Amino acid sequence: MPHLDQVLNDIDKDLDNSLQRLFAWLRIPSISTDPAYKADCRGAAEWLAGDLSAMGFAASLRDTPGHPVVVAHLPKPGAPHVLFYGHYDVQPVDPLDLWEAPPFEPRMATLSDGRKVISARGACDDKGQVMTFIEACRAYKVTTGSLPVGITMMIEGEEESGSINLPAFVQANREELKADVALVCDTGMWDRDTPAITASLRGLAYYEVIVRCADRDLHSGLFGGAARNPIHVLSRIVADLHDDSGRIAIPGFYEGVREMPREVLEQWKKLDLTPEDFLGQVGLRIPAGEKDRLLIEQIQSRPTCDANGIVGGYTGEGTKTVIAGEASAKISFRLVGDQDPAHVGEVFERFVRARIPDDCSVEIVRHKGSKAIQLPHDMPVLKKAQAALSDEWGTDTVTIGSGGSIPIVGDFKRTLGLDTLLVGFGLDDDRVHSPNEKYDLTSFHKGTRSWARILAAIGA
Amino acid sequence: MPHLDQVLNDIDKDLDNSLQRLFAWLRIPSISTDPAYKADCRGAAEWLAGDLSAMGFAASLRDTPGHPVVVAHLPKPGAPHVLFYGHYDVQPVDPLDLWEAPPFEPRMATLSDGRKVISARGACDDKGQVMTFIEACRAYKVTTGSLPVGITMMIEGEEESGSINLPAFVQANREELKADVALVCDTGMWDRDTPAITASLRGLAYYEVIVRCADRDLHSGLFGGAARNPIHVLSRIVADLHDDSGRIAIPGFYEGVREMPREVLEQWKKLDLTPEDFLGQVGLRIPAGEKDRLLIEQIQSRPTCDANGIVGGYTGEGTKTVIAGEASAKISFRLVGDQDPAHVGEVFERFVRARIPDDCSVEIVRHKGSKAIQLPHDMPVLKKAQAALSDEWGTDTVTIGSGGSIPIVGDFKRTLGLDTLLVGFGLDDDRVHSPNEKYDLTSFHKGTRSWARILAAIGA
Numbered sequence: 069m070p071h072l073d074q075v076l077n078d079i080d081k082d083l084d085n086s087l088q089r090l091f092a093w094l095r096i097p098s099i100s101t102d103p104a105y106k107a108d109c110r111g112a113a114e115w116l117a118g119d120l121s122a123m124g125f126a127a128s129l130r131d132t133p134g135h136p137v138v139v140a141h142l143p144k145p146g147a148p149h150v151l152f153y154g155h156y157d158v159q160p161v162d163p164l165d166l167w168e169a170p171p172f173e174p175r176m177a178t179l180s181d182g183r184k185v186i187s188a189r190g191a192c193d194d195k196g197q198v199m200t201f202i203e204a205c206r207a208y209k210v211t212t213g214s215l216p217v218g219i220t221m222m223i224e225g226e227e228e229s230g231s232i233n234l235p236a237f238v239q240a241n242r243e244e245l246k247a248d249v250a251l252v253c254d255t256g257m258w259d260r261d262t263p264a265i266t267a268s269l270r271g272l273a274y275y276e277v278i279v280r281c282a283d284r285d286l287h288s289g290l291f292g293g294a295a296r297n298p299i300h301v302l303s304r305i306v307a308d309l310h311d312d313s314g315r316i317a318i319p320g321f322y323e324g325v326r327e328m329p330r331e332v333l334e335q336w337k338k339l340d341l342t343p344e345d346f347l348g349q350v351g352l353r354i355p356a357g358e359k360d361r362l363l364i365e366q367i368q369s370r371p372t373c374d375a376n377g378i379v380g381g382y383t384g385e386g387t388k389t390v391i392a393g394e395a396s397a398k399i400s401f402r403l404v405g406d407q408d409p410a411h412v413g414e415v416f417e418r419f420v421r422a423r424i425p426d427d428c429s430v431e432i433v434r435h436k437g438s439k440a441i442q443l444p445h446d447m448p449v450l451k452k453a454q455a456a457l458s459d460e461w462g463t464d465t466v467t468i469g470s471g472g473s474i475p476i477v478g479d480f481k482r483t484l485g486l487d488t489l490l491v492g493f494g495l496d497d498d499r500v501h502s503p504n505e506k507y508d509l510t511s512f513h514k515g516t517r518s519w520a521r522i523l524a525a526i527g528a
Numbered sequence: 529m530p531h532l533d534q535v536l537n538d539i540d541k542d543l544d545n546s547l548q549r550l551f552a553w554l555r556i557p558s559i560s561t562d563p564a565y566k567a568d569c570r571g572a573a574e575w576l577a578g579d580l581s582a583m584g585f586a587a588s589l590r591d592t593p594g595h596p597v598v599v600a601h602l603p604k605p606g607a608p609h610v611l612f613y614g615h616y617d618v619q620p621v622d623p624l625d626l627w628e629a630p631p632f633e634p635r636m637a638t639l640s641d642g643r644k645v646i647s648a649r650g651a652c653d654d655k656g657q658v659m660t661f662i663e664a665c666r667a668y669k670v671t672t673g674s675l676p677v678g679i680t681m682m683i684e685g686e687e688e689s690g691s692i693n694l695p696a697f698v699q700a701n702r703e704e705l706k707a708d709v710a711l712v713c714d715t716g717m718w719d720r721d722t723p724a725i726t727a728s729l730r731g732l733a734y735y736e737v738i739v740r741c742a743d744r745d746l747h748s749g750l751f752g753g754a755a756r757n758p759i760h761v762l763s764r765i766v767a768d769l770h771d772d773s774g775r776i777a778i779p780g781f782y783e784g785v786r787e788m789p790r791e792v793l794e795q796w797k798k799l800d801l802t803p804e805d806f807l808g809q810v811g812l813r814i815p816a817g818e819k820d821r822l823l824i825e826q827i828q829s830r831p832t833c834d835a836n837g838i839v840g841g842y843t844g845e846g847t848k849t850v851i852a853g854e855a856s857a858k859i860s861f862r863l864v865g866d867q868d869p870a871h872v873g874e875v876f877e878r879f880v881r882a883r884i885p886d887d888c889s890v891e892i893v894r895h896k897g898s899k900a901i902q903l904p905h906d907m908p909v910l911k912k913a914q915a916a917l918s919d920e921w922g923t924d925t926v927t928i929g930s931g932g933s934i935p936i937v938g939d940f941k942r943t944l945g946l947d948t949l950l951v952g953f954g955l956d957d958d959r960v961h962s963p964n965e966k967y968d969l970t971s972f973h974k975g976t977r978s979w980a981r982i983l984a985a986i987g988a
Contacts, residue, residue, distance in 0.1 A: 274847045283811035288834050289932020292862050293826035296816040299835040303766035351743035353887045356756040366753035374748050375759040377841035387734045387895045427813045435847045472749020
């Protein structure tokens, strides 16, 4: 890989300037959910398009019904082409009084353990992470006159408000967005020393179950003992969802679930994610999932079922002796492997209906469904990125799964036919979405160097 | 029983005047829950005290922190003394546009099946029912110059708003309210032809169960599979409350439950209360209680357990992928026989705590508890009243239980040492608490005659 050492050297030398550019962008309060910041969102998009244009990208703002998308192209004939995705919008900042410094006045700070950090709203999520990629490109361009691969960037302004206009945008511009692979910088490292690539995302199937018994609310004194109580019917359904071993007890539910390759499981075992480390942070200590699975499997590679909400009868202060006419629950599943949301919907509905008494009824609303995403474990780009990250951080790169879904990755696959490599440098203590968001200077600096290495590897 | 025939004859002849007196009382809108009707409540109390004074009672208004209680005495040395309880306040009338005529302009109406009815708010509950007793007293006084028994009346004005001041009033005046038995006219007949005495009331034990797992709400993508879900823990508790036979599965819960005497069960079997008749009115058809019990046992003489409310997690529109930090349910028990609410609280708490994972916690709030009321089946006054009602209605009187509790009956027992006979002439279609409340003319007329017979029997 010619020039790489020189590029890395230039990244080191230019770090202060890189930070000043990031700070300029961080000063623009691009809060996408709050209409009061509409002009600021556009301002953040314009700043970015200007910066990319100055680097030689063909960059422009593309209007949507919401905030604009920044699209920038710098092709390289004969080389692989990547589509890089990120977002320039940030979360709201309330409660403001919990911030140690104004959220849109970025500054360097030093933590009690000596770590230097960038402090501001968006320092990590996602302006700081996006700039690691852009600064790597800039260093390549300045140092060598060109990029090692062709690049299209698509940086949106509505990720923190649901990306509602993005799927249609991708669909409408699918020819323009064609690439060989998609890259996203919006995830985290395993820990401060260990780089990670997120290679799988769990899918989602979300239902609402409404059980109806009597045609009105009843007095529990008059009808208690004879009238079917929908809260009991619903509780039975929820209680039956899991067996005593933590396994989901819906017949047919596990169809399509795949075991992880042995080498990934070996790697995960070495990571030794303990209940103390993971659950301790939220006041728990006993993993609730399948008893015969590693904790990391429970949250990354195994399907789950959770009642996300339940309501029925009287829920105010004090007492009311009522037997409700109906009760409802929101129940969702995290899917993995080749689990089909439609099939899950069928077996779930059969499971629920089998538990409804003959004189009661049930309505099942299917809210949304998405399949899991799983990169092929032997995908060449994945292997190249792993090696590049290991070179930069001096330790093996771990391949992890994300427990949650990132909808745009599904759109890239469905609409553009692209696999997505999720590489990010966030840390668990970055306080994204909370007051005093920060991004370690190490994440920013070595993140930039990491992207230079990854681009070089892909282009090689 | 000297004079009884003459008294009954005079009741028949004076019916129109009785109705005019009831109408005068019904015209006063004594809605106790609405402060706008405070003066009207006092007005209804004053009207009643005036009427009773005119009959020779020593009647007065007794102030409370809320609406006044009317207390009236007419003792009869050497004869048994009864305490009669009723209430002069009425339910609100909204929605007003569903009334066929103004609720406080009482009138006679004729139903499509030819029945003549008194139509007004309070026509049955409880002014009409109270006036059956008062008109019986009046007829006795006018016809014979005296009553067959000594009588104290206590007619309150806050029954429809929870009787919050009555227990303290009874306690403070317990010497003055002494009697041999209490009579209440606020219940119903079995059907239009069959008189009934309510001889048992189920007790109540009411709890709130709050299950706490993580110390905050969690993202179901990140934590799903590993974090304990309090909705699942709570659903397991609710689901475990009953076994497959409909029996309550809490060890020790049935301690103190008694079987009804064979003759009562025989009577109940003859009544043949069907699921179609009882549950059909609310859109159900399959009794949910203990499979080996009559439907009438399930609602009158057997204990019950119902979740009156449940809530946890996201309950708004659409979806949220959250694992809640806590979930709560209100769970209550109807008690019978000698079941002790304190004991029920203990076994319930043990049952709940056994189902809480070691890294979660539970808070159990004990809201209220009252023992069941059960008149001795061989109580002489009960036998006399049964015979008197059977004479009037020409058919056997049934002894029934009320599924609900009537708290004042517990106060009479605890504070005054009195058993209470609940005799009333309401019908299922009286629409108490609803628009177009009515009271059958037959209920009013034969109800008055019934009380004359009961008073004669008690005094004999």
